Amino acid sequence: MRRLVLVGGGHAHVHVLKALGDSPDPTVSVTLVSPVDRQLYSGMLPGYVAGHYGLDECGIDLAPLASRAGATVVRAAASLVSPTVREVIAANGEVVSYDVLSIDAGSRPLVGEAKGVGRHAVPVRPLERFVEGWERELARARAGALQSVSVVGGGGAGVELAFAMECRFRRELGEAAPHVRILTDAPTILPECAAAVRGRLLRLARRRNIGVHPGCRVAEAGPGFVRLREGIEFSSDATFWVTGSAAPEFIRDSGLMVDRGGFLAVNDFMQAEGHPEIFGAGDCATNLLNPRPKAGVFAVRAGPALAANLAAALKGGPLERHVSSRRFLALFSCGERYAVGSWGALSFEGRWAWRWKDRIDRRFVARYSAAALAAR
Template sequence: MLPGLIAGDYRFDEAHLDLDFLCQRAGAAFIESAALGLDTAAKALLLADGQRREYDLLSINTGSRPDLSGIAGTKTFGIGVKPVEGFLREWERIRGEAARRRLRIAVVGGGAAGVELVLAMERGLGRGARADFHLVTDTPEILPAHPPAVRRILTRALEQAGIALHCGRAVVAARPGELRWDNGGILRVEEVVWALAASPPAWISKSGLATDTRGFVAVNSQLRSLSHPDVFAAGDTATILHAPRPKAGVYAVRQGPVLAQNLRAALEGRRLASHVPQRRALSLLNTGNHRAVASYGPLALEGAWVWRWKDWIDRRFMARYRAD
């Protein structure tokens, strides 16, 4: 729902869940802090507020971040699309800025997140605000993981929205006001949003947990760490080593119920369930104009009805976790 929130299709409360309420309902203590480190020997989690929380079982579900490792200067220029709360704060600032002067804004990353995001930003800028948008990606075309028909539809949507597309351009460096490509070319922009491939949080690589080659927690089909049986992980943070899948929410949400079941089973000494991730997943890509594209294997379907279908799926999911 994030692109829909940016585009103005959803209010903040429609696209967010109340974790405090959910924890109360589940009889769990809610601690609003960031995990910064893990001491697996002492079985303790280190938190940003200085707390050290010991655990019997730990489940890590902290998602992913855009992979900025190949780009110099990202600390001085640009915003990652995740963490989402930081991005939303910056987006409000950008909208305010664009109401005062015409901005050039680049989104870097031509996967589903980057394409949806730039379309949503263009539409959600607000009345009176002005900006020229650029989408930059290092692949020859956008959406390399999707079929040609989906690429064509989204390329057309970008053209219609007046978004400049720069394919085959690997950004290697950033500094305030400019992006530098690997061939030495420069794109001058006032704002940049990083929507690159997912990478794991840095603290996980220092934890000593077994990981895949990219540093995501390596788990078995029970979502249990391959090196530390008292640690579980699911969602973007984890890779089921024998059945890796793209980092997408559709896989994460299906792991949730198995994770819950297995945490209980592990505590009670019962048999753990196995999770078999689906081979391929349906992607519903928001084209930013109350239309969407369904991408499944080689198939592509587009229309206003696809957006209504996506909206219905997303709202139904959120409703399951709401107080009202």
């Protein structure tokens, strides 16, 4: 019996689990190590905040996927990998041995030197914690306790969440809605996007009275304020921390080869450098020769090749090279069931763009629903 261990139920691993369930192999034992039993789909999270989706519509249940794949679930985070003895040590003390290991454990928000984030801000990850934090702050807003809300981070997630929050507050509270602002240390929001996309988002932000403050590095989150590096303070009754991606600590702690940010270093076959029996995909891994942005679209694209390569590594066979195209469709929801998008140099916006995103997102989640699993 060969042992496959999957760490994390991320975008690539849900595909791997589905593929394992589609073609069960009695000679392989599978274990999923995951701290959550529901994988929240980040693409729909802004829609949940805006009130367009219920939380149950945004999640993929891992238990049925695992059960269909014949996988044992260890319901805990991995805290260490011991590559020499080929073991994963979970936070609940369980030790799981593997012949082949795959890591798709995502990322966490980048906090750096900033103080007070754990106590006075709501970090966007883990997503379950963000959801709790959002519900708590929404309840405070309804009780009239919020005048101003800061979203720290001006990437796609920060911008979408700011629009979603503004939409929700205004719809529920009208004139009493708190003011929402975006603070980013970059010279602009979404610096990696085409200027035309930024222009559209900035115009919409002005129209919705969302403050956009580029060049602002937040050095401290405190009770009722955020303080910039230069000492300037903004009053902030609720602060959401949506900065870029930092690597899960256990990868570096395990002595695996990492890039400068601590992300698992992998090759074109998604194998860890120096450990061909360990694979990595999604945000937690970086292809050193062909790096891609930390975005869900790349984790999703990795799924089929990862499933094929894990099967090949278990049974012996040629591996598939996986180097994702750089191009991808970006769709940013802006509250009000309205979206701005880009494809290469082309930019566009409208309600139709939101409906397009809605269809793509719902289709992704539906692929792993009980109905879809039962259909095969």
